Amino acid sequence: MAACRLLTRDSAAQLLSNIDTVLTDCDGVLWQGTEALPGAAKTIAKLREMGKRIFFVTNNSTKSRLSYVEKLKNLGFEANEEEVYGTAYIAALYLKNIAKVTGKVYMVGNKEMAKELDLQGISYTGVGPDPIEGTVTDWKTLPLDPEVTTVLVGFDEHLSYMKMIKAASYLSNENVQFVATNTDERLPVGNGRVIPGTGCILAAVHTAADRDPVILGKPSKFMFEVIKERHDLDPNRTMMIGDKLTTDIMLGHNCGLTTLLVLSGVTSLEEARQMQASNSIEHQKCVPHYYLNNMGELGDIL
Template structure:
């Protein structure tokens, strides 16, 4: 029955403080929650630093595969997030490397349809990638195909070419060749109302040309949470809170992993979007609905100010 499902609770003040006290692990998306490009969301750094200093296990789960984890550490520091360590960062590129190395134990090469940062994350994990010399005259009719390609991995690729798509399609004709995607985000917002096509748009093109469906590594897949659980002790879903800005990835990820979820309104999705899913007749849409909504991550600040006052 439409409207019977509860969610979208706007939360602040004492309720927010009580929620934080009940959680041990805080999972945070980055783009749209903590920053926009090179500008931190007001108050975000103070909140994250305070969470860490107050003993919370804070981890960052991002589908953005355009930088290695080391560069994420530098960005956090540059924007004022002074207490963030490498082991707290779980990007779709890092988790893809773990999946290939530790889960499927890849025995051949990986053809990467993605940016250089994705390739470097795989190489850091010891996963062999196809290396090709650039040939501006090459076409799918005459170019060589690499031997022993056991997986095709698709991520964000701002240098996408038709030749890359054609090669990937050829490799995937082998039913034993794995088809993986870092994420299926369809697009990302840019300033001035423009958008940037995401990894999901490239994955969709390759799914059509290959006639196959990709295994998704990043949100909303559970694998990111499995990575966190394998690297931190005592991860109890009931004691975790997932905070993000996109209903179809962050909130669905939380629902898939049985986590409480919180939507911040500083990114892609807004309250009306969440309410439409909440009031939908389709029960499958209810997995996109956040348990809680805050205007911004900065809404956490009064909770820490009250804690500081009580400790003085």
């Protein structure tokens, strides 16, 4: 059972000798918004020097792999496309290889998700603004695209009531598949502003459709299964670093990885301790093996 221990210099040496692959979350671990977190790039470089393989795994669906590589490089992280797994890319893979989508995807999503669908040769519609017009009399006879076989929900800053009508109407056909990138609720940016996450957009569509989506992001094992298969990972020798208990840490437990929580993102040590004190099996899956204040500290003790 994980015990939420502070990772010390001694325990880090011991731990890293048993690890050859590191999966790391991005928002709240490597950066906050558009700024790198102090020491994070240095830590990643040090892990590479030690011969560890690195994979960047994020639920954020607002960037294609190429855009992530660009952001990583701009913020001082060495990275290549094969190391980046975001839910825009993962959704395209899922639709192509698992759901085997024919016809068109109705996307409550964004341009970067569209890019990944393009690369997999999947047709779609719905990206961009779609403001509401007319009244309920018009809405109830709204034309639907007969080619749509799948609804995909990710981050969409252009969410509108019109999109909610369309998504829920497509989903009223039980043969239409329902897929979502992730359920992260919000990206706290401090100073009294709340940036709602995909989970809020999904909540609207989900409530309208009254159906459960397949969810691809962490803590779903799907993302890890893809990486594991492609890169031949051994879960016993893999560590997951993240800032969120219900996604990053639970993913680790779901896949048999060692987990390290950093406190530079959405989670306080108190919340982790509350999970630890709980008897619920779900909560126990949110308890990290180790914690540190931030990625910079990991570099310092390696």
